[in-house]
Amino acid sequence: MKFPPFFLLILSATLLTLSACKKEASTPPISNDQGNHPQLLLLEGEEEQIHTLIDTDPVWQEVHFAILQACNKFFKKELLERKLIGRRLLSVSRECIRRVFYLSYAYRMTGDERFLARAEAEMLAVAGFSDWNPSHFLDVAEMTMGMAIGYDWLYHDLPESSRTKIRQAIRTKGLEPSFDNNYNWFLGSTNNWNQVCNAGMTFGAVALAGAYPELARDVIDRAVSTIELPMGVYQPDGAYPEGYAYWGYGTSMNVLFLHALEKAMGSDYGLPQMPGFLETAGFLQHMLGTTSLCFNWGDCNLGGSLKPAMFWFAEQTSDPSLLWMERKFLEIDDYSRLTGDRLLPAILIWGKNIPMDQITAPERKVWVGQGSNPVALMRTSWTDPQAIYLGFKAGSPSVNHGHMDVGSFIMEADGVRWASDFGSQDYESLESKGIQVFGRAQDAQRWSIFRFNNYVHNTLTVDGELQRVDGYAGIDRYSEDPAFPFAISDISTVYDGQLQQSRRGVGIREEQYVIVRDEVSTLDRPTVIRWTMLTTANVSLTENGATLIKDGKTLYMRVSGPDNLQMRTWSTDPGTDYDAPNPGKTLLGFECELPANSSERFQVLLIPEDATGAVSPFDQPLSEW
Numbered sequence: 001m002k003f004p005p006f007f008l009l010i011l012s013a014t015l016l017t018l019s020a021c022k023k024e025a026s027t028p029p030i031s032n033d034q035g036n037h038p039q040l041l042l043l044e045g046e047e048e049q050i051h052t053l054i055d056t057d058p059v060w061q062e063v064h065f066a067i068l069q070a071c072n073k074f075f076k077k078e079l080l081e082r083k084l085i086g087r088r089l090l091s092v093s094r095e096c097i098r099r100v101f102y103l104s105y106a107y108r109m110t111g112d113e114r115f116l117a118r119a120e121a122e123m124l125a126v127a128g129f130s131d132w133n134p135s136h137f138l139d140v141a142e143m144t145m146g147m148a149i150g151y152d153w154l155y156h157d158l159p160e161s162s163r164t165k166i167r168q169a170i171r172t173k174g175l176e177p178s179f180d181n182n183y184n185w186f187l188g189s190t191n192n193w194n195q196v197c198n199a200g201m202t203f204g205a206v207a208l209a210g211a212y213p214e215l216a217r218d219v220i221d222r223a224v225s226t227i228e229l230p231m232g233v234y235q236p237d238g239a240y241p242e243g244y245a246y247w248g249y250g251t252s253m254n255v256l257f258l259h260a261l262e263k264a265m266g267s268d269y270g271l272p273q274m275p276g277f278l279e280t281a282g283f284l285q286h287m288l289g290t291t292s293l294c295f296n297w298g299d300c301n302l303g304g305s306l307k308p309a310m311f312w313f314a315e316q317t318s319d320p321s322l323l324w325m326e327r328k329f330l331e332i333d334d335y336s337r338l339t340g341d342r343l344l345p346a347i348l349i350w351g352k353n354i355p356m357d358q359i360t361a362p363e364r365k366v367w368v369g370q371g372s373n374p375v376a377l378m379r380t381s382w383t384d385p386q387a388i389y390l391g392f393k394a395g396s397p398s399v400n401h402g403h404m405d406v407g408s409f410i411m412e413a414d415g416v417r418w419a420s421d422f423g424s425q426d427y428e429s430l431e432s433k434g435i436q437v438f439g440r441a442q443d444a445q446r447w448s449i450f451r452f453n454n455y456v457h458n459t460l461t462v463d464g465e466l467q468r469v470d471g472y473a474g475i476d477r478y479s480e481d482p483a484f485p486f487a488i489s490d491i492s493t494v495y496d497g498q499l500q501q502s503r504r505g506v507g508i509r510e511e512q513y514v515i516v517r518d519e520v521s522t523l524d525r526p527t528v529i530r531w532t533m534l535t536t537a538n539v540s541l542t543e544n545g546a547t548l549i550k551d552g553k554t555l556y557m558r559v560s561g562p563d564n565l566q567m568r569t570w571s572t573d574p575g576t577d578y579d580a581p582n583p584g585k586t587l588l589g590f591e592c593e594l595p596a597n598s599s600e601r602f603q604v605l606l607i608p609e610d611a612t613g614a615v616s617p618f619d620q621p622l623s624e625w
Contacts, residue, residue, distance in 0.1 A: 037155035039206055039264040040148065041256075042349050047108055049352045059330050059356050060348065064109070066335035067345060071106045071115055074099055079125040086428045089133035093142035096126055098342035100150040105345040108153060116154060120162055123150050127169035134177040137186060138193065141200025144174035145256075148200075148207035167211055174204045175219055187226045191400040192242060192250030194230040198223040199257035206264045220261075224269055227257065231274045238279030239369025241399045243298035244287045245424075251280060252309040252343060259312065259350075272316060276371070281313035281322045286367035286377035287391070288325045289412045290384075295377065295391035297408060299401035299424035305329065308343050311350035320358045324382060327359045366480040368487060373399050374475045376487030380511040388413045388608070390514055392506045394473035394489040398440050403452045404467040406494045407459035407504045411514050413608040414553045419458055420534045422451040425580045433578035442469050450574035456587060459491075460518065461530040462498040471496060479625070484509055488622050499523065505622045512611040516604045519622055522594050531602060532570070532589040533557075539586050541567045545604075546588055554609040557588070560619070561602040565592040 038044060054061040080092055080099070103119035106112065126132075126147060133139040151158075151166050158166070178184050178201050186193040205219035230250065233241055240247040262268045272278055284307060287295045294304045306329040314322045329338075338344055361382040368376045373395035381387035389412040397404045401424075411419040430437050436445040447453045447466055454460070454467045471494030478487040486507025495502050500521040507515050520529065537548035537555065545557040546567060559567065567590050572582035594600050607615055 036210060037207075038153045039209075040152045040203060040260055041263060041346065042108070042153070043263060046349075050109065050348050053348065053352045057355060060351065062335040063330070063338065063344070063348060066339050067102050068106050068110070069336060070339040071102050071118070074103065074118055074122075075114070080122055081125070082129040084133065086431055088136050088428070089139040090136065090142065093132070093139045093146070094342050096122070096143050097146035097149070098340075100146045101342060101345050102339075104150050104153040105348075107157075116157055119150050119154060120158055123147055123166050124162060127165045127173075129169075129173070131177075132173045134180070134183045137178070137183050137197055140174055140177060140183075141197040143200075144170060144204040145200040147174065148203035152207040167208060170204045170208055171212060171215070175201060175208070175215060178219070187222065188229065190229045190233055192230065192246050192253070194227060195250040195254040195257070198227045199253040199260075202257050202260055206260055209264070220265070223257065224261070224271070227254065227271070228274065230254070231271060231277055233372060234274070234276035234280050235371065236276055237369035237371065238276045238281070238283045239371045239373060239375055240280055240283055241371060241373035241395070242401045243300045243373075244284070244294040244296060244304075245300035246298070246401055247280070247284050247287075248305070248307050248309075251284075252307065255309040255312045256343075256346070276369075278313065278317055279369075281310060281317065281319075282364075282367050283369055283375070283377075284310060285322055285325055285362065286379075287375075289389040289391070289410070289417065290379065290381075290387050291389075291412055291415060291417055292325065292328055293412075293417055295375070295393075295410050296421050296423040297391075297393050297405055298373075298399075298403055301423045302420075306338055306341060306344075306347070308341070308347035308350060311347055311354060314354060315350060320354055321360050321362045323354065323359045324361050327356060330356070364480070365482070366478070366485045368475055368478050370474055372396065372472075373402065374473070374489070376475050376478055376506070378485040378487075378508060380482075380508060386414050388508050388511065388514065390506060390508055392487050392489075394475055394491065396472040397467055397469045397494070398472075402440075403457065404447065404454040404469075404494075405457040405459060406454075406467055406471065406473050407489065407491045407502075408457045409506050409516065410458070411606055413514075413555065413606075414610070416537070416550050416553050416555070418535055418537060418548055418550070418555045418606060420536055420585070421458065422456060422534065422582065422585070425449065425451055429580065430578055435578050440469055442466070444469075450576070450579040450582075456532065456534060456572070458533045459504075460495070460502065460520075461532070462495050463528050464530075465498055467494040468496050477625075479507075482511065484625075486515075486625055488625060497523075499527065503622055505625055507625070509618060510614065510616075512614045513608065514606040515618065516606070517622060518602045519599070520594070520601075521599045522596055524596050526593055526596055528591060528593050529600075529602070530589065530591045531604070532587050533604075534572075535586055535588055536584055537586075539569055539588050541569065548588075556605075556607040556609070556612060558605040558607065558615075559590060559602070561590070562592055562594070562600055565590050565602070 054064045103115045107115040132143040186197040202223045205216040209216035288304045292304045366378040376392045379389045392409045473489045473491040488505040492501045503519045505517045537550035540547045545559045548555040570587040572585045
């Protein structure tokens with residue numbers, strides 16, 4: 001397989017850095033004093049800072065009480081059991097973190113021994129599992145993290161018999177399997193597996209450092225070195241190649257890892273200063289539209305959600321404006337809606353020095369990041385709920401959790417998402433039908449999954465063929481000019497053998513409407529181009545475009561191109577027994593046949609109803625943008 005040039009550059013630079021790191025540093029041992037607890041995330045006495053926060057800020061008070069109420073609901077549930085879903089124990093591991101983290105927090109903040117007793121019971125139940133499913137090591141990593149938090153935070157109040165069982169389980173079912181070559185392939189990975197597994201193992205190592213100092217040092221040394229691999233993919237600008245949802249997973253676990261090092265070791269070893277890592281908070285912030293829905297490319301669902309790790313970034317960079325969108329997720333009536341997040345107590349640890357009134361709107365309205373999956377994200381306002389939001393991605397289908405969506409875009413205006421993305425489908429629903437979800441070769445079964453190929457993304461399809469997985473496109477040029485922010489990408493390599501050249505530009509004109517322009521050149525044969533846009537609106541085709549209506553709002557699509565261009569809609573019914581259904585969604589666009597050895601341009605305007613009188617003629621080639 002060919003890899004994107006930028007990916008190879010990142011990998012080469014990262015390996016050089018990794019080699020240098022191994023020569024320089026070995027982590028100092030954590031104290032051998034077994035009484036030196038807690039060491040993870042929140043040291044003894046730091047509870048008072050959180051008490052001060054919740055006493056003075058009603059939002060933080062609501063979050064605190066929501067955690068306590070969730071803990072009270074745990075008493076009505078059965079203790080955790082070793083129940084796999086397909087090949088995964090991951091849902092149990094995540095619930096282990098949620099219950100133990102919440103209950104340990106509740107006990108430290110209130111002293112109520114009911115929370116202590118329930119946390120102990122949950123941990124003993126998990127300690128009694130036959131194993132933590134090392135064949136899918138994410139399960140082990142998250143289980144280890146949850147158990148480590150409870151063991152460390154509750155150490156002095158747990159009976160020795162329970163401490164012994166929990167400690168032995170963390171060692172034998174968590175840490176020791178990570179040295180088995182059948183399971184520890186994550187150490188050489190550049191994706192979220194490395195971040196999650198190294199974080200879980202490090203939490204376990206810190207918790208057990210008093211009892212097993214040499215084991216702890218081996219685990220932490222290994223993690224400090226190997227986590228540089230996934231941290232390398234954030235360079236140069238912070239764009240996370242796995243998208244919004246996996247940013248919430250991989251980056252959050254990376255931040256937990258860094259904070260654990262800082263608290264337990266007194267150093268983060270300069271890891272946050274790796275190129276692009278601190279800048280990735282800007283990526284996450286700009287990935288949310290005016291509707292608070294995310295730009296859900298790749299294996300990602302549509303909904304945006306609170307990300308506690310953003311509070312760590314805001315504190316590290318002294319930039320509360322990074323929390324503008326997170327603040328919206330906290331300004332709600334029912335705070336119990338937040339308690340599905342297993343990391344929620346971390347928000348009070350990382351947010352304890354950030355009053356809500358310090359969070360102001362960001363200044364930048366355009367954010368562009370390169371890397372292995374480049375994106376351009378732009379909007380006309382942070383404060384106007386009717387503002388235009390436009391997201392555009394380049395990149396490669398070959399990245400982890402990637403789709404054949406190079407050149408795709410989403411668009412919002414008037415509080416409506418008009419151009420959408422299907423996002424992902426639950427893996428187990430596919431794997432249970434025998435579908436291989438994670439292949440990346442050109443002929444991988446992954447590309448037969450309806451939501452994953454280019455036929456249903458907001459991009460081009462040429463002669464009914466798939467995009468090339470070994471292709472790669474960057475953001476070649478962009479502008480932050482408020483009158484015309486735009487981004488342009490040469491996406492030719494993903495149509496290798498299908499087109500001579502393909503370039504796409506997207507932008508927002510005069511803060512009024514969106515333009516999507518394609519310039520293509522054909523090979524020595526007639527070529528059929530299909531242009532598609534997914535929408536949840538009701539669609540009526542017109543002579544030169546379409547009218548879209550949703551939630552009482554209207555958007556006009558105006559299309560220009562060759563005379564034989566035909567407007568069309570396509571069904572989103574996948575017609576298989578393994579693909580998820582897609583009710584209420586329509587593929588809108590056009591088809592046309594181009595002659596051999598010809599060049600053509602297609603231009604699509606997406607015009608909110610209030611802007612129809614403001615649209616001036618515009619037909620500039622991309623070279624003149």
